[in-house]
Amino acid sequence: MKICVVCRNISGDYKGSFEFDQALALKEYGHDVYVLSLDLRSIRRRRRLGVNIDTYKGITIMKCSVPVGAVNPKLFDFIGCRAFARAYRKLNEIAGGFDLVNPHFIDISYITLYALRELLKERVPVAATEHSSRINLDREEISETDFARGEYLYKNADRVIAVSGALAEKIKRNFGVDCEVVYNVFDGGIFDGKKRNHEDDDNFTFVSAGNLLPNKRMDLLIRSFAKAFPSETHTRLYIFGDGPEGKRLENLVSELGLDERVFLPGRKSRDMLAEFYEDADVFALVSKRETFGVAYVEAMASGMPVLTCRSGGPEDFVTPETGIIAESDEESIASAMKKLKANRSAFDDDYIKEYARRICGGEAIAKQLTDIYEKMI
Numbered sequence: 040m041k042i043c044v045v046c047r048n049i050s051g052d053y054k055g056s057f058e059f060d061q062a063l064a065l066k067e068y069g070h071d072v073y074v075l076s077l078d079l080r081s082i083r084r085r086r087r088l089g090v091n092i093d094t095y096k097g098i099t100i101m102k103c104s105v106p107v108g109a110v111n112p113k114l115f116d117f118i119g120c121r122a123f124a125r126a127y128r129k130l131n132e133i134a135g136g137f138d139l140v141n142p143h144f145i146d147i148s149y150i151t152l153y154a155l156r157e158l159l160k161e162r163v164p165v166a167a168t169e170h171s172s173r174i175n176l177d178r179e180e181i182s183e184t185d186f187a188r189g190e191y192l193y194k195n196a197d198r199v200i201a202v203s204g205a206l207a208e209k210i211k212r213n214f215g216v217d218c219e220v221v222y223n224v225f226d227g228g229i230f231d232g233k234k235r236n237h238e239d240d241d242n243f244t245f246v247s248a249g250n251l252l253p254n255k256r257m258d259l260l261i262r263s264f265a266k267a268f269p270s271e272t273h274t275r276l277y278i279f280g281d282g283p284e285g286k287r288l289e290n291l292v293s294e295l296g297l298d299e300r301v302f303l304p305g306r307k308s309r310d311m312l313a314e315f316y317e318d319a320d321v322f323a324l325v326s327k328r329e330t331f332g333v334a335y336v337e338a339m340a341s342g343m344p345v346l347t348c349r350s351g352g353p354e355d356f357v358t359p360e361t362g363i364i365a366e367s368d369e370e371s372i373a374s375a376m377k378k379l380k381a382n383r384s385a386f387d388d389d390y391i392k393e394y395a396r397r398i399c400g401g402e403a404i405a406k407q408l409t410d411i412y413e414k415m416i
Contacts, residue, residue, distance in 0.1 A: 040412060041071045041134055045123075045142035045151045048078035048086075049102070053095050054309055057170060057333065058143045060224045064401030065408060066098055073134050074100045075126055077147055079119055081108025090126050092133075101130045112184040119150040124158045139412050143168045149188040152196055164415045167196040170223070172254070175206050175330045175351055178213045189214050197415050200408075202331040205351035219411050222356070223333045224404040227396065229313045230340040241273045243380055246319040246343075248312055248334050251282030251303075254327050256367075258284070258291055263325070263372035265295045272300065274380065276323075277315070281306040309337070316341035321379045325365070325372055326350045335362075339395035342388035346375050356398055361391050 042065060046058030053059050059074060066072040078086065086104055093100045103126035107118050131137060140163055142151035148167040155161040173185050181189070193199050193216040200219045201207035207218040245264065249255040257278055268274045278288070278301070285303065292301045307315070316322075322338030323346040331352040335345045345362035347353040357364055365375040397403060 040409070040416070041073075041136065041138045042412070043073050043075060043127075043130065043134070043137045043140045045075045045077065045140060045147055047076070047144060047147055048080055048084075048104075049074070049076040049100070053100075054226070054229075057223050060226055060401075061143075061168075061404065061408070062098060063096060064224050064405040066096070067401060068405035068409065070405075070409070071134075072098050073130055073137070074098055075123070075130055076100060076102045077119065077123055077126070077150065078102065078104040079107040079115065079122070079146075082106035083108070090129065099130075099133065101126055101133075115146075116150060116153070116188075119146075120154040120158060123150050123154045127154065127159065137163055138416055139164045139166060141166045141168060141408075141412075143170060145169060145171045145174055145185060145188055145192065148196070149192045152192055156195065164197045164412075166198040166200055166411060166415060167192055168200040168202070168221070169206060169210065169218070170202050170330050172328055172330050174213075175209050175328055177209075181213065186213075198411055200411065203329075203352035204355045206330045220355075221404060221407045221411070222399050223331050223336070224401050225333055225336045225340055225395070225399050226309065227340065227400055229309050230316070230337045230395075231313070243274045243321075243383070244319045245274075245276045245321050245323050245346075245376065246279070246315065246338070247276070247322065247324050248279040248338075249324055249326070251278075251280050251284040251288060253284065255280075255284075256325050256327055257288055259367075259369065259372065260323060260325050261288065261291055261295065261297070261301055263369045263376060264301065265297060266369050267373035267376040268300075274300065276301045277319070278303050279305070279307050279312060279315075312337070313341060316343060319343060320383055321346060321376075322362075323347075323372075323376065325367065327367070329353055331355075333399075336395050336399045339391050340399075342392045344379060344383070344386040344391060346372070346379060348372070358394075360387070361394055362386075 044062040105122045142148040322343045325348045329350040329352040348367045363375045365371040
């Protein structure tokens with residue numbers, strides 16, 4: 040099957056992109072996959088502008104970069120649609136036509152579908168994959184711009200795919216459209232579950248990773264850690280990531296007297312995270328909302344049980360055998376942290392690794408998508 044995956048801006052090393060990870064999984068499953076990266080960030084994001092072609096791991100990637108940025112939404116969509124149409128014509132000619140187009144995220148998916156149907160008059164089947172936290176909301180919380188985009192996109196796409204059951208329910212409730220549910224894929228080449236050492240009973244490491252934003256509630260995690268382990272010097276917490284909350288979190292660590300036990304090393308590459316995970320004990324992330332939560336799956340693929348709160352996505356896949364789902368208060372989270380430390384040996388690392396691959400490995404996700412695509416075609 041010849042598939043065009045449409046995504047947002049994509050990094051130069053092709054790491055850290057849900058969309059490219061999925062495109063690669065489809066390629067390895069046997070499909071002929073092309074990627075169209077539509078980069079509409081502002082001119083402040085330095086990169087090569089225009090339409091450029093690259094090839095990586097056997098996938099042809101067309102990068103269409105137009106400096107738009109935070110303009111009026113109508114102008115954003117107008118420019119985006121025309122940029123997409125220009126790039127798609129070229130990529131479609133190179134590929135010799137596509138059997139199916141699969142765009143990701145509401146902005147890019149709306150632009151893709153509108154440009155295909157209204158500008159190019161293309162009837163190629165479109166499966167739109169939704170990840171956006173801006174849609175994982177109650178109706179009154181969704182902006183009018185996103186609601187208008189969703190009304191057109193979800194009702195006119197041939198299939199809508201949500202990355203969690205909770206997101207699928209929101210789309211059904213707010214837009215009246217049924218969704219297929221396919222989880223995000225994780226990079227099994229990086230998070231490969233190497234054997235980890237738990238023989239040192241004196242040291243115990245909790246780890247978290249995510250953007251340092253209010254939604255991730257790293258402050259709640261730090262306070263809960265302080266409550267759970269007020270004086271256990273060999274129990275530590277590492278929080279990887281950066282963002283506007285960074286300085287406030289550093290101040291909180293100092294205020295709580297945790298400078299020797301709670302560390303914020305900043306953002307690290309996925310390779311570096313995977314290496315750190317080999318010796319960590321438990322992954323903890325207590326976000327307010329998650330459309331899916333690939334960070335949990337990457338940790339599970341490394342053999343760690345996880346701690347989460349009820350936030351949408353993780354409830355789909357975190358089980359008593361793979362972690363704990365706590366309530367969103369310090370007492371509950373602290374209690375869960377103590378329980379995970381006390382009962383760490385009861386969790387089977389190999390089972391957790393295999394479970395992650397079974398639900399989110401490249402082959403599993405590619406098979407699910409192939410089944411959906413075949414029904415569409």
